[in-house]
Amino acid sequence: MRIWADVHPAVVYLNGLLFLIGRLVIITSHNLWSLDFRLLVTLSGWLLIFAGAFRMFFPTAQQLAAGTGTYLLIALLFLLGMALTAYAFLNPSN
Numbered sequence: 001m002r003i004w005a006d007v008h009p010a011v012v013y014l015n016g017l018l019f020l021i022g023r024l025v026i027i028t029s030h031n032l033w034s035l036d037f038r039l040l041v042t043l044s045g046w047l048l049i050f051a052g053a054f055r056m057f058f059p060t061a062q063q064l065a066a067g068t069g070t071y072l073l074i075a076l077l078f079l080l081g082m083a084l085t086a087y088a089f090l091n092p093s094n
Contacts, residue, residue, distance in 0.1 A: 016055025
């Protein structure tokens with residue numbers, strides 16, 4: 001995508017570092033494997049740990065090209081964020 005065309009590898013590395021540290025905090029405090037919305041928090045934490053590690057180890061890797069798959073991935077991540085946000089506001093005790 002055009003927005004990712006001129007990103008310096010140091011910025012990508014820093015982004016991966018922030019992903020990794022932030023998600024390690026989530027995993028260490030919320031590593032619950034029960035079949036409810038808490039599983040989404042755990043799985044998204046693990047997924048973003050791997051994404052952050054990939055961005056740290058391969059900062060010059062080719063970014064996603066604009067296409068249907070990229071927009072579908074962005075939409076799915078948006079829906080995951082909306083679902084987790086709605087669950088957090090509807091069930092503050094968990």
